[in-house]
Amino acid sequence: MGSRSRALAGWLLVGVVAGCTWVELKPQGEKVRQLTPAEVGRCKLLGHITSNTAASIAFITRPKSSVREEVNRLARNNAGDMGGDTIVPTGPLVDGEQSFNVYRCINP
Structure with a gap:
């Protein structure tokens, strides 16, 4: 595999990974x-949390839906x-x- 093919394969992998949800x-x-x-x-407030995850990977912006889903899962786990x-x-x-x-x- 030439260097050009490896570079293209690397960018394709980054693109696929950027769209994944890991949480x-x-x-x-x-x-x-x-x-x-x-x-x-009628609910009892227990506290406040802030969830965060990477919005981009290697200069590739992740799809907002993936980021939103990941942040939501983190918040649900913490809650x-x-x-x-x-x-x-x-x-x-x-x-x-x-x-x-x-x-x-x-x-409550």
């Missing part, structure tokens, strides 16, 4: 849902670790980072 949803994160502020009025069952975004996703409030809505 696994833990069992406690599977039980966490995302709601809106209007839906958590589950805190004993929460609900997350509510407190701001937009910016450069692979988003903040959430964590609530317990079932048996």
Whole structure:
């Protein structure tokens, strides 16, 4: 394989990897849902978290849907670790980072 072919294969690999989601949803994160502020009025606020992941890899911007899914999975996992069952975004996703409030809505 020539150097040109290796370079092309390397860039193709980076492109494929940039679109992948690497965060696994833990069992406690599977039980966490995302709601809106209007839906958590009777819930107990447990705290705040910020989740972040790489928005680009090797100068390749990752698809926003992959970044959003990864940040959401991280938030759900962290909320589950805190004993929460609900997350509510407190701001937009910016450069692979988003903040959430964590609530317990079932048996608050």
